[in-house]
Amino acid sequence: MHRGIQASSFLPALLVALGLFLGGCGxxxxxxxxxxxxxxxxxxxxxxxxxxxxxxxxxxxxxxTLSEYGFLVTRSARYALEGEVTQFLLRPTVELSSVATQYEVIIRASFRLVDRETGRVTPVLADSPYITYFNSVGKLESVLAQKELSSRDALKNLSQAIVTTIIYSVPENFSSLLLTAQDIRNPGGLVLKLKAQQDPLSRYIMTRLSEGMRQEIENYSGSGLSEAFKGSLAGELNALLQGASLYEEGRFAHVPLTGETRELAARDPKSSDRVLLNRLLLQEAYPAEIAPYQKGRRQ
Known part of the structure; x- marks a missing residue:
């Protein structure tokens, strides 16, 4: 009985101590x-x-990994995670007497989260490489066995990166980072600037739009724009937001970027932070045409 009382008293204290330890470690x-x-x-x-x-x-x-973080994994879920593995590379990095003694495994992947109700797609992992290393000087069978273990480590790291991005970054993306037709508050003015192509960014954007969208912009005469066109324009701009960084120094030389945006661009961000950067770049380049994003709220 005495031991049972000690154990029951010890367990809550242990859980509290564990919580404090984990919190202190981040x-x-x-x-x-x-x-x-x-x-x-x-x-x-x-x-x-x-x-x-x-x-x-x-x-x-x-x-x-999703289960470890508390998610229920089910086919009926509203949000679907999908993607592609674009690179798997095994290569030696250290040799001793012409024999490889250390190898690296490189895995590169892109993932996105799809809201099945709205159709909105949010990037979670944008073609990011994950690298692990292992040592092996034995037979081929040993190298292959170590490769499997190292590959698993890389895939686990990728999985954790995907899940933590969903937890800490994706909610903001779904609520405010991507453009709606209403966010383009002066669509006629934006179309005229794109049509004129008088600055490097407008010229670049025109090269990235679909042929149909470019044709509509080039034919625009200044009259009213349909809601369908506004929605299509927002969709094509969102494709740019979710792609590679828009930032190049020459492309934005004419734009008075804020310190926050310059600092973010200097970090060459990945995943959801890159979407944020592209949104900030676009709204600062076209301040009269695109509504600003700020901390999850539209202003």
């Missing part, structure tokens, strides 16, 4: 209430590499 104990949504569906993972069944291993690790 870790967060996640509960389902902390998550932006409860359930996620795992969509198609397209394996574009020559590594066999890489998508199956990635799928299992993603499901495992």
């Amino acid at each position: 870790y967060t104990l996640q509960t389902r209430a902390d998550l932006p949504f409860e359930a996620v569906s795992l969509g198609k993972i397209d394996n574009r590499t020559t590594e066999p069944k890489l998508q199956d291993r990635f799928n299992r690790l993603l499901a495992e």
Whole structure:
């Protein structure tokens, strides 16, 4: 009995101590209430590499990691996670007497979260490489075994990066980062600037639009624009927001960028931060035409 009392008293104290330790180390104990949504569906993972069944291993690790963070993984979920693995590379990095003794495994992938109700697509991982290393001086079988373990580590790291981005960054993306037709508050003025192509950014944007959109812009005479056109223009600009960084020094030489935007551009951000950068760049280049984003609210 005495031992039972000691154990029951010790367990709560241990949990409190563990919570304080993890909090002091920067870790967060996640509960389902902390998550932006409860359930996620795992969509198609397209394996574009020559590594066999890489998508199956990635799928299992993603499901495992989502569950570890408190998500329910179910096919009926509103939000679906899908993507592609674009690179798998194994190469020696250290040699001793012409024999490889250390290898690196590089895995590169892109992922996005799809809201099945609205159709909105949010980038989660933008073609980012993850690298692990292992040492092996034995037979080929040993190298292959170590490769499997190292590959699993890289895929696990990728899975954790995806899940933490969903938890900490994606809610802002869904609410405010991407443009709606209403965010283009002066569509006629924006179309005229794109049509004139008098600055490097407008010229660049015109090269990235679809042929149909370019044709409509070039034919614009200054009359009213339909709601369908405004929605299509917002959609094509969102594709730019979710792609590579728009920032190049020469492209924005004519734009008085804020200190926040310059600092963010200097970091060459990835994933959702890159979407934020592109949104800030666009609204600062066209302040009269595009409504500003600020801390999850439209102004």
